[in-house]
Amino acid sequence: MKRPLRVYAILYLGFLYAPIALLPVFAFNDGTVIAFPLRGFTWDWFRQLAEIPALHAAVLNSLKIAVISAILATCLGVLAARAATRFAFPGKKGIMGLIMLPLVLPEIIVAVSLLVVLLQLGLSLGAWTVIMGHVLIATPFAIAILNSAFQGLDRSLEEAAVDLGETKWSSFRLVTLPLVMPGIISSLLIAFTISLDEFIIAFFLTGTEPTLPVYLWGQMRFPQRLPVIMALGTILVLASVLLLAIAEYARRRGAARTGQKDAGGFL
Amino acid sequence: MKDTRTEARPIITLEAVEKYYGDYHALRGISAEIRQGEFFSLLGPSGCGKTTLLRTIAGFEDLSAGRLFIDGQDMAGVPANRRPTNMVFQSYAIFPHLSVAENVGFGLRRSGLSRAERAAKVEQALAMVGLAGFGGRAAHALSGGQRQRVALARALILEPTVLLLDEPLSALDKKMRDQMQGELRRLQRQVGITFILVTHDQEEALIMSDRIAVMFEGQIAQLDTPQMLYRRPVSRKVGEFIGVMNFLPARATVADETHIEVEAAGLGRAVIGPDQLPGGWHPGQTQSVGIRPETMSILYPGETTDRRVATGVVEDLSYYGDMTYYEVRLDGVERPMTISMKNLVGRPVLERGTEARVAWDARSLVLFA
Ligand SMILES: Nc1ncnc2c1ncn2[C@@H]1O[C@H](COP(=O)(O)OP(=O)(O)OP(=O)(O)O)[C@@H](O)[C@H]1O
Numbered sequence: 001m002k003r004p005l006r007v008y009a010i011l012y013l014g015f016l017y018a019p020i021a022l023l024p025v026f027a028f029n030d031g032t033v034i035a036f037p038l039r040g041f042t043w044d045w046f047r048q049l050a051e052i053p054a055l056h057a058a059v060l061n062s063l064k065i066a067v068i069s070a071i072l073a074t075c076l077g078v079l080a081a082r083a084a085t086r087f088a089f090p091g092k093k094g095i096m097g098l099i100m101l102p103l104v105l106p107e108i109i110v111a112v113s114l115l116v117v118l119l120q121l122g123l124s125l126g127a128w129t130v131i132m133g134h135v136l137i138a139t140p141f142a143i144a145i146l147n148s149a150f151q152g153l154d155r156s157l158e159e160a161a162v163d164l165g166e167t168k169w170s171s172f173r174l175v176t177l178p179l180v181m182p183g184i185i186s187s188l189l190i191a192f193t194i195s196l197d198e199f200i201i202a203f204f205l206t207g208t209e210p211t212l213p214v215y216l217w218g219q220m221r222f223p224q225r226l227p228v229i230m231a232l233g234t235i236l237v238l239a240s241v242l243l244l245a246i247a248e249y250a251r252r253r254g255a256a257r258t259g260q261k262d263a264g265g266f267l
Numbered sequence: 268m269k270d271t272r273t274e275a276r277p278i279i280t281l282e283a284v285e286k287y288y289g290d291y292h293a294l295r296g297i298s299a300e301i302r303q304g305e306f307f308s309l310l311g312p313s314g315c316g317k318t319t320l321l322r323t324i325a326g327f328e329d330l331s332a333g334r335l336f337i338d339g340q341d342m343a344g345v346p347a348n349r350r351p352t353n354m355v356f357q358s359y360a361i362f363p364h365l366s367v368a369e370n371v372g373f374g375l376r377r378s379g380l381s382r383a384e385r386a387a388k389v390e391q392a393l394a395m396v397g398l399a400g401f402g403g404r405a406a407h408a409l410s411g412g413q414r415q416r417v418a419l420a421r422a423l424i425l426e427p428t429v430l431l432l433d434e435p436l437s438a439l440d441k442k443m444r445d446q447m448q449g450e451l452r453r454l455q456r457q458v459g460i461t462f463i464l465v466t467h468d469q470e471e472a473l474i475m476s477d478r479i480a481v482m483f484e485g486q487i488a489q490l491d492t493p494q495m496l497y498r499r500p501v502s503r504k505v506g507e508f509i510g511v512m513n514f515l516p517a518r519a520t521v522a523d524e525t526h527i528e529v530e531a532a533g534l535g536r537a538v539i540g541p542d543q544l545p546g547g548w549h550p551g552q553t554q555s556v557g558i559r560p561e562t563m564s565i566l567y568p569g570e571t572t573d574r575r576v577a578t579g580v581v582e583d584l585s586y587y588g589d590m591t592y593y594e595v596r597l598d599g600v601e602r603p604m605t606i607s608m609k610n611l612v613g614r615p616v617l618e619r620g621t622e623a624r625v626a627w628d629a630r631s632l633v634l635f636a
């Protein structure tokens with residue numbers, strides 16, 4: 001690699017990851033002010049995490065929302081990906097384009113318009129409204145992942161199962177489902193992570209029970225809480241990285257098992 | 268041997284079968300009877316509807332019109348999973364997440380057999396295709412030829428009334444293909460099940476089949492035994508598709524119920540006997556007649572014959588080791604014709620530009636209706 005390119009790459013990565021690298025640094029720093037020089041090592045901030053009931057409620061709320069959103073987005077993703085790879089129907093390209101649009105739509109627009117619609121309909125805000133929003137933004141990711149899982153499948157496989165006496169549904173269950181399972185797991189994990197980390201939609205659509213990111217944002221007003229937030233952030237980053245790594249592993253293993261070329265995927 | 272087959276009862280009957288994909292007319296009035304226990308081939312160029320016809324028999328495509336009977340039963344409304352047919356797919360469609368044994372035993376899931384009985388059947392089926400002991404292997408780690416055998420065993424284990432094969436050999440290399448052609452033929456004789464093979468390879472169809480349906484553009488152009496197809500193609504198109512055939516313009520001088528006399532360009536006058544009389548010839552009319560390369564021969568200097576003789580010049584030749592294909596331009600004919608000669612001892616390969624006398628018979632002329 002040429003020298004300027006190498007410098008650029010290092011700067012780029014530094015810019016990308018330095019702030020995140022600061023999280024654990026201050027999470028273990030024995031001082032309430034987020035500033036250098038560091039003042040010694042402590043587990044204290046992590047210990048405090050365990051003693052805030054409102055935080056625990058927010059974590060539980062977030063987990064519940066993330067699990068349900070991930071399942072719903074993945075189910076929708078399976079249906080859409082199968083339809084898109086198996087059938088030709090009029091307007092298919094346009095419909096798929098519209099489904100994928102939330103990938104690039106500013107989240108604030110999605111959040112505000114959802115809020116307006118929900119209020120107009122007279123629905124009260126709560127976990128379900130956040131789930132709706134999260135399904136909306138996670139589904140395109142699910143479809144993209146599952147599309148690549150379904151695309152690699154030979155369509156004669158299901159036909160072969162039918163030919164050997166199975167019904168359409170049992171063929172799907174016995175043949176297609178196991179083959180796209182790595183894609184499904186990958187989609188579940190990514191949708192879960194997206195929902196868990198998402199702030200804007202949750203901020204607009206949450207009711208009285210905040211999700212974790214919304215709770216964190218609320219805590220930012222209290223400077224003395226910052227080290228605790230850093231500690232929490234550290235845990236979240238680790239969890240996200242772990243989940244995404246598992247997701248990618250599942251996707252690659254699936255591709256290898258069915259003998260496909262590795263194509264697509266986000267990582 | 269042929270005679271018992273000729274008498275065999277029809278196992279599949281197609282009556283004026285039509286298939287449309289939207290506006291596209293893929294099958295145009297297909298009627299045929301396929302007999303119990305025969306090796307039947309659907310032969311035709313790419314896109315002529317062979318796969319479509321096979322898939323309508325298997326139940327993967329609905330008929331747009333017409334009727335289909337399998338073993339006397341109307342198949343209208345019978346889904347693919349309840350038809351007494353099994354299929355070997357072009358891609359083999361081996362389930363990659365299952366072992367070889369699980370693949371082969373897949374169709375037995377609903378058979379009600381015990382685990383041990385199923386395992387015995389699987390092993391038997393694997394042995395039949397020469398894969399005894401392969402049951403534990405992962406299916407995605409097999410070679411092309413092995414996948415093909417697994418697909419065969421998986422389809423045959425259910426003892427279908429009819430086995431459908433969609434270009435099963437096209438993915439194999441030439442050597443493997445030649446070997447599998449023989450094996451497939453032996454297997455078919457051994458199990459006695461009706462095989463319907465789709466292929467676009469005319470040689471493969473000729474080698475393997477009891478009867479062949481030649482298809483063009485969604486229609487059956489000719490349904491016959493390999494020998495009849497080769498010797499008596501009903502149209503120029505069939506003659507061209509199967510093997511090599513020369514075509515010459517010919518004018519009918521006499522045409523009645525008992526014989527036709529034609530004047531074939533370059534060859535001369537020929538009387539066509541009653542066993543090869545197609546309709547549609549009228550005196551004075553010019554049409555093409557066909558003649559196969561191996562039915563003619565080039566006479567060596569001093570060689571005599573009681574066959575008819577025409578004269579011409581060797582324009583080009585292709586040497587194949589056992590055979591030589593000569594391009595000979597007969598006097599008074601524009602296009603050279605292909606003549607194939609065995610390379611025998613004492614018969615040196617002729618050179619380009621040699622004056623040649625060509626021996627031929629009126630009996631080997633093919634007239635088209
Ligand atoms: N599902 C479909 N929708 C629309 N058209 C189709 C469909 N399946 C086949 N066709 C068309 O029908 C025609 C016949 O197709 P088919 O697959 O039967 O050809 P084939 O004889 O098997 O050719 P090949 O040797 O290439 O396999 C083709 O022109 C094809 O494009």
Ligand SMILES: [Mg+2]
Nearest residue numbers: 317318319465
């Ligand atoms: Mg085909």
